[in-house]
Amino acid sequence: MFSVTVRDHIMIAHSFAGEVFGPAQKLHGATFVVDATFKRPELDADNIVVDMGLAGAELKAICGALSYRNLDDEADFKGVNTSTEFLAKVIADRLTDKIAAGDLGAGASGITGIAVTLHESHIAWAGYERTL
Amino acid sequence: MFSVTVRDHIMIAHSFAGEVFGPAQKLHGATFVVDATFKRPELDADNIVVDMGLAGAELKAICGALSYRNLDDEADFKGVNTSTEFLAKVIADRLTDKIAAGDLGAGASGITGIAVTLHESHIAWAGYERTL
Amino acid sequence: MFSVTVRDHIMIAHSFAGEVFGPAQKLHGATFVVDATFKRPELDADNIVVDMGLAGAELKAICGALSYRNLDDEADFKGVNTSTEFLAKVIADRLTDKIAAGDLGAGASGITGIAVTLHESHIAWAGYERTL
Amino acid sequence: MFSVTVRDHIMIAHSFAGEVFGPAQKLHGATFVVDATFKRPELDADNIVVDMGLAGAELKAICGALSYRNLDDEADFKGVNTSTEFLAKVIADRLTDKIAAGDLGAGASGITGIAVTLHESHIAWAGYERTL
Amino acid sequence: MFSVTVRDHIMIAHSFAGEVFGPAQKLHGATFVVDATFKRPELDADNIVVDMGLAGAELKAICGALSYRNLDDEADFKGVNTSTEFLAKVIADRLTDKIAAGDLGAGASGITGIAVTLHESHIAWAGYERTL
C-alpha cells in the first residue's frame, strides 16, 4: 500500500459540554496541525498516489473554511462537541467529497483510503481513518 | 476508525544479554518518549474516543512506576531483555488492564485497540499494537 | 553560558484588533507550546542551572493560570492584543517574579537570563528574552 | 504486532515528466528523511524485532547507494518518475531482499512486514508498506 | 528582545567544488526547511514584531525564487558553493532588502535583527544572523 501525506493547520475557538471535559468546558482554543494521508494499492500513470500540490491546496481550502472561527457559532457544529477526533472525521469526509467531485484530479479516483490526524499539542493528537 | 494519542516519557537504566546487543550489553540507559494510542470504531456519548485528561494521567502513572529505575533490578523484569519493543508491550498491556478496571472511565469500554510507541532517540523507535 | 529549558503548553481563545491581523480579528484560538529557558554563567552547588522539576512545576502553574480561557475576557489583558510575542513576555516576566520570590529554589538566584518561546503552529513561533 | 523503526536520509537531484508536476518538472532536488519499520507478531529469542544496529547499518548502505546522485542519470530509474512514494517502495523492496539474504541476521527471518516513509519536507511525506 | 519566526522550504539541486565535500561534489539535491526570525527590542503599535502573515508571504516569495532549480545554473550563484550556511545569508539579505523596501509593512521598520536557519536533514542545519 502506498501513501502520501500533506500538512496544514487551523486555529479555532470552541468549548465543550460534559463534565468529562473539566476546564475545557470553558471557551478556549486550539491550533490543530492537520496531517491528511491518501492511500492506494497501486500508483497512477504518473507514478504517484495523488498530485501533492493539488492535495495540499485542497487541504488548505478545507482548513481555511474551518480556521479563525469560534466553532460554537458555526451552523455545522451547533450542539456538537468539536473534539479533536470528531474534527479529524470532518476533514477526512470533506476530502473524500472532493475526491468524488474530481477536485484532486482524475488520477485520484484510485485512492482507496484517507487518514487524518490533528495534533493539538506536543503531547496529544487524534485521528480518523476511513476507506473510500 | 477513530484514535486518540497521549505522550509521556520514562528515564531508565538497563543492560542487555546477548552478543547481538554489542556495546548495549553494558549497563547504560535511555529516555523513552511514550506515545499511547487508543482506537475505536465509533465515538462515545461525549463525542470522544477517551477522556484525554484521564488517559494522560493513567499513562503518567504507568510511566511513573517504570521511571527512575534500573530495570535490571526490577522483579517484573528479572532475566528479561527490556528492549524498546518489549517495554512497549508492557505499557500497552498495563493500559489494557486499566481500561478493564474502569480507570479510564466508563466510556472507555468501547476502546477496541491500543498502540504504544517508545522513541529511544531521534533515529530509532519501537512499538506494540494489540486489540482489546 | 549554561541553559536549561522546560516545555509546557496553553490552549486559549482570543481575537485581535487592527487590520493587520486580517481573519485573526475574529474570535479564534491557539495552542501555544511554551519553552522556558533559564540561563546563568556558572552552575550552582548541585551542578545545575535550576531544579528542572521545580522549573517545570512553576511553568505549569503559570500556564494553568492562562489556559482554557478566552483571553479577551481576562482583566490582565483588557484592550491588549495578546499576540504570541506579547504572551511570551508575560510568561517570562511571571517566571522572573517567581525566581525573585524564591519559588524556583535558593540556587535559582544565580539565574541571569530568561527566554520564552511560544510555538503557535508548525510554521510560526515567537519569543521574548530578558535579563534578570 | 511489534515494530522497530530506524531513520536515515538521502540527498538527491531529480526531475519529473508530466504536467501534473508543475515546477517540479525542472531539475531540482530533495532531502528524504527515511524511516524504515520492521514488523512481526512475536519477538525473537533475544526479545527483539530485529538487531537495531544491523537494521540501521543496512538502511545506511541502501541510502548510501541512492544518495548524492542525480536520479535521472541512474540506470535503475531511466524514464521513471522517482516520486517520493515510488522511492519508498524501492527502499522497502531492497530491505526485503536483504532480509531474505540474511543480512539483517538469522532472527530477522521472523519479520512479516516492512513500511518505509520518506519525509520530503516539514509539510509532505510519502510511504509504502508491504508484507514479506 | 522580542522575536517572531516563520517557516517555509525550498527544494533544489546543486553540486560543490572542493575535496572537502566528498561525495557532495556530484550533482545532488536538498530540501531546506527555512526558518526566518525577525527581532526587535520593542513591539510596534499593534503589539507585534511584524505582520506574521506578510512575513510568511514574503518568505514564500523568496523561497519560490530559489526553489525547483539547479542552483549551479543560476546566474546569481555561478562559481559559488551554495552551502547551507551561504544560502541562509542569501535569504537573510533578501529579507533585509524587503524590509528596507517596505514590503513587510511600515511597522517592520523597527526590526533590528534577522536570523535564518536552513535545516538540510534531521541531523544537520546551518544559519546566518545579522543586524539591520
Place this chain on the structure above:
Amino acid sequence: MFSVTVRDHIMIAHSFAGEVFGPAQKLHGATFVVDATFKRPELDADNIVVDMGLAGAELKAICGALSYRNLDDEADFKGVNTSTEFLAKVIADRLTDKIAAGDLGAGASGITGIAVTLHESHIAWAGYERTL
C-alpha cells in the same frame, strides 16, 4: 554570524547526589540527543563554517566515548553530578580541543564559538555555549 549544527546522541546510566534531584537520585538513565553548533563571523575558502562531514564524525567519536556507560563509574566523572547542562559543557570542551588539534580541518581554525544542546526528553533540554 554564520553557524552549522550537527546532531548525534548518547545513551547512558547515572544517578545524582542531592535532595533537589528527588527520584533521580536513584540509578536511572537517559538518551541525550546532542546538537553541536559551530559559529564564525566569516565563511572559509570553501564557503562553509566547517566540514560538516568531519564535524559529524568527530561529534560521533565524542559521543561514542560517553555512550553505553554508567557515568557513575567513569573516572572522569567521579563524585560529579553529570547533569544535562554539565554534560553539554563536557562535549563543548572536547569539541574545542579537537578544533585546536586540527581534527576538524585547517579551515576550522576560524571557528569562534561552540554551543552544545542536549535534549533529554520531549519536554526538557539543556545547553552550554562558549567562545574559542
